[in-house]
Amino acid sequence: MSQMNNDDALCLEKQSCFSLYSAANAMVRSYRTALLELDLTYPQYLAMMVLWSEDGLSVKRMGERLHMDSGTTTPLLKRLEAKGLLQRVRCKQDERSCLLQLTDEGLALKERALEVKKAMACKAPLTEEELEQLKSLCDKLRVHLCDQ
Amino acid sequence: MSQMNNDDALCLEKQSCFSLYSAANAMVRSYRTALLELDLTYPQYLAMMVLWSEDGLSVKRMGERLHMDSGTTTPLLKRLEAKGLLQRVRCKQDERSCLLQLTDEGLALKERALEVKKAMACKAPLTEEELEQLKSLCDKLRVHLCDQ
DNA sequence: GTCAAATATATTGCGCACAATTTAGTTGCT
DNA sequence: AGCAACTAAATTGTGCGCAATATATTTGAC
Numbered sequence: 001m002s003q004m005n006n007d008d009a010l011c012l013e014k015q016s017c018f019s020l021y022s023a024a025n026a027m028v029r030s031y032r033t034a035l036l037e038l039d040l041t042y043p044q045y046l047a048m049m050v051l052w053s054e055d056g057l058s059v060k061r062m063g064e065r066l067h068m069d070s071g072t073t074t075p076l077l078k079r080l081e082a083k084g085l086l087q088r089v090r091c092k093q094d095e096r097s098c099l100l101q102l103t104d105e106g107l108a109l110k111e112r113a114l115e116v117k118k119a120m121a122c123k124a125p126l127t128e129e130e131l132e133q134l135k136s137l138c139d140k141l142r143v144h145l146c147d148q
Numbered sequence: 149m150s151q152m153n154n155d156d157a158l159c160l161e162k163q164s165c166f167s168l169y170s171a172a173n174a175m176v177r178s179y180r181t182a183l184l185e186l187d188l189t190y191p192q193y194l195a196m197m198v199l200w201s202e203d204g205l206s207v208k209r210m211g212e213r214l215h216m217d218s219g220t221t222t223p224l225l226k227r228l229e230a231k232g233l234l235q236r237v238r239c240k241q242d243e244r245s246c247l248l249q250l251t252d253e254g255l256a257l258k259e260r261a262l263e264v265k266k267a268m269a270c271k272a273p274l275t276e277e278e279l280e281q282l283k284s285l286c287d288k289l290r291v292h293l294c295d296q
Numbered sequence: 297g298t299c300a301a302a303t304a305t306a307t308t309g310c311g312c313a314c315a316a317t318t319t320a321g322t323t324g325c326t
Numbered sequence: 327a328g329c330a331a332c333t334a335a336a337t338t339g340t341g342c343g344c345a346a347t348a349t350a351t352t353t354g355a356c
Contacts, residue, residue: 009262012197012213016283017175017268021190022215023286024172025313026293027165032314042169043342049160060304065160067170070305072343079341096304096351114157120165125292126285134285135164137278138171144273145174173343180344191312208334218335220313227311244321244334 020138030123034116038109039083043068043076045113051086051102052110058091059098067142085109168286178271182264186257187231191216191224193261199234199250200258206239207246215290233257 012018031042040048043066050057050065057065063073077100080086085106091097124131160166179190188196191214198205198213205213211221225248228234233254239245272279 009265010197010200010258012194012201015197016279016286017179018194019283019286019290020168020172020175021194023290023293024168025215026290027168029314030293031165041341046160046166046169049158052158053160058304059306067173068342069344071307071345074306076342091304094304094352098305110158117157123293125288130285130288131164133281134289135167137274137282137285138164138167140273140278141282142167142171142174145178145271177344189311206334207336216312217314219315219337222336224312242322242334246335 020141031116031120034119038112038116040109043072044080045116047073047076047080048085048106048109048113051100051106052113055100055102057100059088059100062100067146080106168289179264179268182267186260186264188257191220192228193264195221195224195228196233196254196257196261199248199254200261203250204247207236207248210248215294228254 028042031045035042035045038045046066047062050062054061054065059070059073059077062077063069066073068076077086077088081088084103086103087101089099089101091099126134176190179193183190183193186193194214195210198210202209202213207218207221207225210225211217214221216224225234225236229236232251234251235249237247237249239247274282
């Protein structure tokens with residue numbers, strides 16, 4: 001390992017964080033065209049995936065699964081409701097809580113989403129093993145940074 | 149490799165893209181506190197790094213190095229100019245082009261930025277080798293997605 | 297039962313990120 | 327020289343992402 005001077009130390013192109021940041025942006029950008037026909041953004045697509053696997057969950061739980069706070073989820077979920085994909089209803093047992101329920105239209109979107117997933121998988125230049133490696137590293141980083 | 153049903157296929161927690169997305173957000177969030185004392189956001193910090201390594205470059209070149217378009221860079225660079233860290237001057241040879249020049253204050257920030265970098269490096273739970281692996285996978289993904 | 301602490305969601309404000317479009321300047325063809 | 331094609335920035339509009347704050351409801355200690 002050679003001694004770095006200041007220029008090297010702050011060189012953008014040598015920083016893993018910048019690569020992570022740019023790759024995430026490129027990925028979302030790449031999803032955009034694929035999601036256009038579903039009329040969904042990438043974060044909206046993520047929220048729908050949560051709903052497809054756990055219909056009836058609360059806004060709080062949605063935020064936990066997406067790793068987002070209410071300042072992000074509330075408007076996002078309102079947009080999905082405006083599109084007619086879900087309903088937001090107050091929980092009878094605890095009026096503070098807001099439950100999310102798929103509409104028929106929201107459920108129907110699932111089949112078309114599977115096609116998007118397949119199309120995106122083809123776009124990726126990484127092998128299954130590399131994708132798993134990337135996921136594992138990202139998860140490790142996120143978990144550590146969140147509860148540091 | 150076992151056959152997946154639809155639920156598995158669209159399970160959020162099994163998708164590398166979601167891990168990438170969440171890790172990038174967590175990383176930017178983590179940088180936020182460290183960058184607070186420099187009064188910079190993470191994208192602004194990136195732009196400053198470019199300037200520290202290539203003072204006098206054009207807005208176009210800045211966008212290329214950051215992998216961002218003018219809709220992102222123009223307001224970002226105006227904010228940095230408003231903070232007194234750089235100047236935006238039209239190129240004499242080609243009036244379409246806008247050149248970016250560090251101010252003394254912008255240059256002075258570099259030393260303090262080195263401290264931020266060191267502090268962030270300590271936060272990362274990954275080894276040098278893992279960080280290099282992550283970088284390599286992210287770069288491969290981004291490059292492929294950009295010119296696909 | 298009262299009231300302070302905790303909890304769930306919503307709101308506000310700012311700064312990206314980017315597609316689409318506009319404006320201004322340059323180049324190249326004839 | 328005239329003009330179309332190209333190029334560099336800037337602008338516009340939408341949707342995050344999140345810190346900070348506000349609002350409403352519930353829980354728990356007494």
